[in-house]
Amino acid sequence: MDPRRILADGLGDFFNSGLFSGVGSMGVWRQKFTRMRALLEVSYASEEEKAAFAASLQSAIADAPDNELSAEERRALSDTVATVFDGNPRPIAADVAPRAQFLRHVRL
Numbered sequence: 262m263d264p265r266r267i268l269a270d271g272l273g274d275f276f277n278s279g280l281f282s283g284v285g286s287m288g289v290w291r292q293k294f295t296r297m298r299a300l301l302e303v304s305y306a307s308e309e310e311k312a313a314f315a316a317s318l319q320s321a322i323a324d325a326p327d328n329e330l331s332a333e334e335r336r337a338l339s340d341t342v343a344t345v346f347d348g349n350p351r352p353i354a355a356d357v358a359p360r361a362q363f364l365r366h367v368r369l
Contacts, residue, residue: 315346319342334359
């Protein structure tokens with residue numbers, strides 16, 4: 262399992278469509294994070310590896326500068342990652358559209 266490949270494959274069209282510097286609705290982000298989890302599963306990643314991957318996403322969200330993510334965007338992304346990776350539903354603001362720049366802070 263190559264976590265960098267999982268991240269890149271999970272994001273796919275973000276890099277090709279200009280969304281990397283643009284925005285994605287929370288529905289789009291949920292799809293992307295769900296894809297990443299599915300790619301981890303088909304790569305036979307252990308539960309520890311999945312948790313480490315999710316933690317890397319959470320760290321990137323938390324560490325992104327305030328000019329890249331608002332508090333509301335940060336919370337929505339964090340809750341979406343947590344929901345996708347642990348299966349516990351959380352209320353998520355649907356009206357925010359975070360930019361993808363926080364992904365530059367993912368350390369795998």
